[in-house]
Amino acid sequence: MRQVKTLGLLGTGVIGGGWAARALHFGIDVVAADLNPQMEEWIRGAVANADGALAQLTFAPLPRKGTLSFTTDLDAMARQADFIQENIPEQLELKQRVLAGVSRQAPADVVIASSTSGLLPSDLQRDMDAPERFLVAHPFNPVYLLPLVELVGGKQTSAAALDAASAFMTYIGMHPLRVRREVPGHLTDRLQEAIWREILHMVNEGVATTGELDDAIVYGPGLRWAGMGTNLIYHLAGGETGMRHMLRQFGPCLKWPWTKLEAPELTESLIDAMVAGTQAQAAGRSIRELERLRDDYLVAIQQVLKNFNIGAGATLRALEERLYASAATAAAGVSEAAHERPLWRLETQVRPEWIDYNGHMTDSRYLQVFGDATDALFRHAGIDDAYRKSGHAMYSVEAHLTHRAEARALEPLYVTTRVLEVADKRVRLFHSLHRRRDDALLGTAEQLYVHVSGSPARASPMDGAVHARLAAVQAAHAHLPARV
Amino acid sequence: MRQVKTLGLLGTGVIGGGWAARALHFGIDVVAADLNPQMEEWIRGAVANADGALAQLTFAPLPRKGTLSFTTDLDAMARQADFIQENIPEQLELKQRVLAGVSRQAPADVVIASSTSGLLPSDLQRDMDAPERFLVAHPFNPVYLLPLVELVGGKQTSAAALDAASAFMTYIGMHPLRVRREVPGHLTDRLQEAIWREILHMVNEGVATTGELDDAIVYGPGLRWAGMGTNLIYHLAGGETGMRHMLRQFGPCLKWPWTKLEAPELTESLIDAMVAGTQAQAAGRSIRELERLRDDYLVAIQQVLKNFNIGAGATLRALEERLYASAATAAAGVSEAAHERPLWRLETQVRPEWIDYNGHMTDSRYLQVFGDATDALFRHAGIDDAYRKSGHAMYSVEAHLTHRAEARALEPLYVTTRVLEVADKRVRLFHSLHRRRDDALLGTAEQLYVHVSGSPARASPMDGAVHARLAAVQAAHAHLPARV
Numbered sequence: 001m002r003q004v005k006t007l008g009l010l011g012t013g014v015i016g017g018g019w020a021a022r023a024l025h026f027g028i029d030v031v032a033a034d035l036n037p038q039m040e041e042w043i044r045g046a047v048a049n050a051d052g053a054l055a056q057l058t059f060a061p062l063p064r065k066g067t068l069s070f071t072t073d074l075d076a077m078a079r080q081a082d083f084i085q086e087n088i089p090e091q092l093e094l095k096q097r098v099l100a101g102v103s104r105q106a107p108a109d110v111v112i113a114s115s116t117s118g119l120l121p122s123d124l125q126r127d128m129d130a131p132e133r134f135l136v137a138h139p140f141n142p143v144y145l146l147p148l149v150e151l152v153g154g155k156q157t158s159a160a161a162l163d164a165a166s167a168f169m170t171y172i173g174m175h176p177l178r179v180r181r182e183v184p185g186h187l188t189d190r191l192q193e194a195i196w197r198e199i200l201h202m203v204n205e206g207v208a209t210t211g212e213l214d215d216a217i218v219y220g221p222g223l224r225w226a227g228m229g230t231n232l233i234y235h236l237a238g239g240e241t242g243m244r245h246m247l248r249q250f251g252p253c254l255k256w257p258w259t260k261l262e263a264p265e266l267t268e269s270l271i272d273a274m275v276a277g278t279q280a281q282a283a284g285r286s287i288r289e290l291e292r293l294r295d296d297y298l299v300a301i302q303q304v305l306k307n308f309n310i311g312a313g314a315t316l317r318a319l320e321e322r323l324y325a326s327a328a329t330a331a332a333g334v335s336e337a338a339h340e341r342p343l344w345r346l347e348t349q350v351r352p353e354w355i356d357y358n359g360h361m362t363d364s365r366y367l368q369v370f371g372d373a374t375d376a377l378f379r380h381a382g383i384d385d386a387y388r389k390s391g392h393a394m395y396s397v398e399a400h401l402t403h404r405a406e407a408r409a410l411e412p413l414y415v416t417t418r419v420l421e422v423a424d425k426r427v428r429l430f431h432s433l434h435r436r437r438d439d440a441l442l443g444t445a446e447q448l449y450v451h452v453s454g455s456p457a458r459a460s461p462m463d464g465a466v467h468a469r470l471a472a473v474q475a476a477h478a479h480l481p482a483r484v
Numbered sequence: 485m486r487q488v489k490t491l492g493l494l495g496t497g498v499i500g501g502g503w504a505a506r507a508l509h510f511g512i513d514v515v516a517a518d519l520n521p522q523m524e525e526w527i528r529g530a531v532a533n534a535d536g537a538l539a540q541l542t543f544a545p546l547p548r549k550g551t552l553s554f555t556t557d558l559d560a561m562a563r564q565a566d567f568i569q570e571n572i573p574e575q576l577e578l579k580q581r582v583l584a585g586v587s588r589q590a591p592a593d594v595v596i597a598s599s600t601s602g603l604l605p606s607d608l609q610r611d612m613d614a615p616e617r618f619l620v621a622h623p624f625n626p627v628y629l630l631p632l633v634e635l636v637g638g639k640q641t642s643a644a645a646l647d648a649a650s651a652f653m654t655y656i657g658m659h660p661l662r663v664r665r666e667v668p669g670h671l672t673d674r675l676q677e678a679i680w681r682e683i684l685h686m687v688n689e690g691v692a693t694t695g696e697l698d699d700a701i702v703y704g705p706g707l708r709w710a711g712m713g714t715n716l717i718y719h720l721a722g723g724e725t726g727m728r729h730m731l732r733q734f735g736p737c738l739k740w741p742w743t744k745l746e747a748p749e750l751t752e753s754l755i756d757a758m759v760a761g762t763q764a765q766a767a768g769r770s771i772r773e774l775e776r777l778r779d780d781y782l783v784a785i786q787q788v789l790k791n792f793n794i795g796a797g798a799t800l801r802a803l804e805e806r807l808y809a810s811a812a813t814a815a816a817g818v819s820e821a822a823h824e825r826p827l828w829r830l831e832t833q834v835r836p837e838w839i840d841y842n843g844h845m846t847d848s849r850y851l852q853v854f855g856d857a858t859d860a861l862f863r864h865a866g867i868d869d870a871y872r873k874s875g876h877a878m879y880s881v882e883a884h885l886t887h888r889a890e891a892r893a894l895e896p897l898y899v900t901t902r903v904l905e906v907a908d909k910r911v912r913l914f915h916s917l918h919r920r921r922d923d924a925l926l927g928t929a930e931q932l933y934v935h936v937s938g939s940p941a942r943a944s945p946m947d948g949a950v951h952a953r954l955a956a957v958q959a960a961h962a963h964l965p966a967r968v
Binding site: 013014049050052053055056057058059060061062063089090117118140141142145146147148150173174175177179180181183184185187188189190191192193194195196197198199200201202203204206207208209210211212213214215216217218219220221222223224225226227228229230231232233234236237239249250252253254256257258259260261262263264266267270273274277278280281288291292293294295296297298299300301302304305307308310311312315316319320323324326327346347348349351352353355357358362363364365367368370371372376385388393395396397398399400401402403406410457 | 497498533534536537539540541542543544545546547573574601602624625626629630631632634657658659661663664665667668669671672673674675676677678679680681682683684685686687688690691692693694695696697698699700701702703704705706707708709710711712713714715716717718720721723733734736737738740741742743744745746747748750751754757758761762764765772775776777778779780781782783784785786788789791792794795796799800803804807808810811830832833835836837839841842846847848849851852854855856860869872877879880881882883884885886887890894941
């Protein structure tokens with residue numbers, strides 16, 4: 001089959017627009033064909049809209065962006081394209097007719113693929129010229145960000161066409177999933193459709209609203225599904241004996257009305273297939289090891305979601321606000337003597353995602369940990385959300401960092417913080433990062449912060465109480481040797 | 485109801501252990517009761533195992549950790565606890581009998597909750613003393629990390645018990661989802677069970693393996709479900725007219741055999757309920773706005789998963805390796821003159837999750853961007869995976885940062901990099917970060933790197949070819965003014 005330099009699109013809705021954006025981003029030219037000339041403006045808008053997110057996906061060097069052209073002449077598109085992707089409405093006869101027409105124009109070494117969510121490739125290729133180059137390549141919305149694409153061959157599809165499609169999809173950053181048997185809905189949409197129909201039943205019967213049913217996923221199983229599927233997850237839930245235990249324990253529930261979908265009989269051969277499948281997925285990794293992987297990504301995803309304040313991230317953010325507020329309340333009840341402890345100390349730990357390709361904590365994370373220590377001190381001094389909302393802030397203006405030794409994943413660490421100088425408008429801090437195990441010094445930072453107010457922010461004297469608290473800490477540190 | 489200082493656990497399997505770890509971490513004492521004395525060692529191990537992940541979840545100040553005790557005397561546990569959580573096997577009569585027994589010992593102001601995955605609270609509370617304080621509080625594995633807990637009252641449950649449970653669950657970092665009607669499987673497990681039974685059918689019929697079916701989720705819909713549920717996701721897929729368009733377009737598919745679960749009739753009143761529900765979820769936000777939110781978290785989650793090299797993160801990692809490799813191949817074909825461009829330039833953009841509470845790019849992200857620029861230069865010089873695998877690396881030892889101006893979310897930026905000095909064992913670089921819009925200088929970094937080899941790493945002369953390439957860049961920069 002041909003090497004793909006130009007992708008032809010048949011139909012330009014949400015899915016066609018997603019294909020266009022993804023292909024262009026990875027250096028493929030796109031000819032989009034739609035009988036409706038108004039779709040040109042639409043698809044250009046869709047591509048522009050996707051570009052913001054695509055630009056963030058990777059900072060690796062990309063080939064020069066492809067160029068997009070539009071035509072209302074489907075045959076002209078078919079004569080120019082090296083690979084044709086069809087995205088027209090889910091109507092079997094319409095798709096058959098249009099695919100047959102396009103196949104008369106496209107040379108036989110041009111792969112033609114359909115984005116159909118659930119129609120069968122054998123039905124779609126029936127009336128085509130060179131039907132062996134046809135297959136289903138089913139993507140997911142947004143096509144420009146989700147890597148999954150299901151590849152399904154029909155009765156007449158050649159292995160060469162499947163291989164070529166797989167190579168092209170990989171080139172544009174996707175994960176081709178070869179579906180070995182034609183079934184309506186392929187694999188993914190059968191699973192999605194089962195959830196979807198159960199949702200419709202529950203809304204229909206007034207059991208729950210759409211929002212409650214979405215919450216039922218995003219705060220729980222949805223977090224797991226970003227990294228592991230139901231089978232591996234249940235293998236882990238089974239404890240040391242994995243899937244076999246799980247099926248023994250929850251097998252009887254398959255007879256219970258926990259969904260309107262009836263389960264198959266849990267025969268010995270089905271149990272064996274489930275156990276063999278999950279054993280293959282575990283690939284020799286123990287339950288403990290897989291649990292650690294699952295836990296690590298669950299933590300990391302919740303922290304990412306915290307930045308967007310949605311779902312489990314919103315829960316975590318609210319929790320942290322309460323924890324900071326109660327720590328502040330507790331501190332307010334303690335005598336000022338408590339502020340005189342010689343050094344502020346923040347306990348922390350190297351998160352697995354902080355590791356660079358050398359296997360060590362990456363250098364920008366040192367600065368992040370020092371920033372966490374600064375935040376803890378500033379919160380103590382009264383620089384909290386309320387203070388910021390009143391228009392004041394501390395800005396970092398200069399930092400001097402040294403790196404003395406490496407830290408490995410999950411290594412417990414602590415930061416000590418010394419207040420070197422407090423003036424009306426500025427604070428100078430000195431942080432040291434240590435390994436808890438042996439107190440080894442891993443790095444230091446000297447940081448200068450300026451107090452600002454207003455918009456645009458200008459240097460300004462800090463609040464009297466904030467100044468007094470920082471000055472009290474500094475006074476307590478004054479007897480320490482120069483840089484500790 | 486009582487304020488909760490001590491949580492009593494009835495049954496100590498995977499779920500009981502998860503409750504214990506979560507409660508202890510947030511300062512609640514735990515009395516775990518199990519008739520099997522060997523479970524003491526088990527639950528202590530489970531708590532220790534969970535602690536690693538819990539310690540990473542938040543660095544906000546926590547109350548002092550709770551203490552764990554164990555007893556084989558269920559009644560003694562019931563007399564000490566302020567809140568009792570039952571986690572014994574899913575057998576209705578067993579649960580009824582044990583819950584009734586415990587309810588004779590626990591004062592009437594102690595909430596008793598069951599972790600049942602799908603039994604009905606009205607059935608469970610039937611034989612209890614003070615049944616109004618009983619409810620279902622259904623968590624998800626791992627209980628210590630997933631925030632979701634479904635709260636379901638039975639016919640006799642009081643509003644006070646539900647409110648008290650909700651407050652306690654929130655205190656220990658969870659998201660209570662009030663389920664308004666008792667149905668077998670509550671909400672979440674009905675949805676999970678629909679997927680699970682569809683999986684069993686497909687494995688049973690030999691359509692796909694467990695691994696293929698897991699891939700069908702993790703590379704696609706699973707990424708979306710971490711932040712948004714099926715309903716909001718489909719609302720977005722509907723384009724400008726949302727859920728109503730979606731139902732019109734995919735409504736006919738509900739009659740197709742895309743799952744073994746039959747859908748309800750898509751009546752006007754069901755359509756109205758789906759549309760009203762998703763409108764309420766959108767809460768006035770446009771489709772465009774929600775799309776941007778979805779895209780942002782999809783990008784951020786894939787980047788997190790890249791660190792663990794699983795699912796979509798493994799796809800992204802492999803893609804980046806190919807992109808770097810082909811950029812290197814392309815560079816090898818270009819004359820050395822190309823290296824003499826006056827400054828290295830890296831294009832980047834402020835990701836939404838880089839923003840701090842002041843609304844600006846947080847200071848450690850400046851250093852991260854400078855690190856990205858360093859990496860690009862080092863890759864050009866030949867310091868790639870193969871070089872690192874042969875035991876060599878560049879370590880950052882010192883950095884001096886200045887912050888001149890702020891950057892906002894999605895702001896396009898660029899870094900220019902100058903090679904100040906190249907010696908056998910070290911390189912000194914100077915980076916400047918600029919806003920693309922107006923070339924404003926946002927910050928600078930001067931960084932010293934030392935070349936190391938072996939384990940433990942020791943300073944060593946770099947490879948001759950690497951040195952020559954860096955020296956060529958430095959020579960091209962020699963005519964530039966001191967710090968640009």
